[in-house]
Amino acid sequence: MTSIADLRKSYERAELDESASHADPLQQFDQWLKEAIASEVPEPNAMTLATVASNLRPSTRIVLIKGYDAEGITWFTNYDSRKGKELAGNPFAALQFHWVELERVVRIEGIVEKVSAEESDAYFKTRPLDSRIGAWASPQSEVISGRGVLVANAAKYAAQFLLQPPRPPHWGGYRLKPDNWQFWQGRKSRLHDRLRYTLAADGRWQRDRLAP
Incomplete structure (x- = not known):
């Protein structure tokens, strides 16, 4: 049996050099995300979201990016x-993308705010009908007695709303406004490339290379 401690991988696919990277981290992210999509890696839009509770215990889960621009990174969920x-x-949180096949990681930190009701409404209308019903049917993160609760809720709201379920008041979008980005590219001998972008007081991005 192979020991988990003996698992090894040599990272040799690409490099990340200051001279070849973008001065704006959003442009660098846009390039890498598009390359991940073009490479057909599994779920290139999946990202880990880390939050911290009032008792200082962190928690993580996978969510899907639904938009990004100069204002930040957007996803939708149950409030x-x-x-x-x-x-x-x-309201402070962190996001992480891990594109294993490309040997790349992107980490993003910043403050989170809700998107407007209009933006949440517009996106909700684009979701498949089953997903819109599911937003009503699932009391996300609450204890339930069994899967039958979800099935019964779905049937109830499907009958109530038919083909036009409105957006639930407890469901909508969040936008993380980045103040720190990190781009990690695997390299041989564990001498990985790691660039950090930090938002300065004047609104410009400071780019630094970090030791891996």
Whole structure:
């Protein structure tokens, strides 16, 4: 049996050099995300979201990016979930993308705010009908007696709303406004490339190389 401690991988696919990287981290992220999509890596839009509760215990989960621009990174979820409650108490959070096949990691930190109701409404209308019903049916993060609760809730709201379920008041979007980005590219001999972008007081980005 192979010991987990003996698992090894040599990272040799690419490099990340200051002279070849973008001065704006959003442009660098845009390039890498598009390359991940073009490479057909599994779920290139999946990202880990880390939040911290009032008792200082961190928690993570996978969410899907639904938009990004100069304002920040956007996703949608249940406001009454554990992550929603933790963000309500502590709006600072972190995101991480891990594109294993490309040997790349992107880490993003910043403050989180809810998107407008209009933006949440617009996105909700684009979701498949089953997903819109599911937003009503699932009391996310709450204890339930069994899967039958979800099935019964889905049937109830499907009958109530038919083909036009409105957006639930407890469901909508969040936007993380970055003040720190890190781009990690695996390299041979564990001498990985790691660039950090920090938002300065004047609104410009300071780029530094960090030891891996």
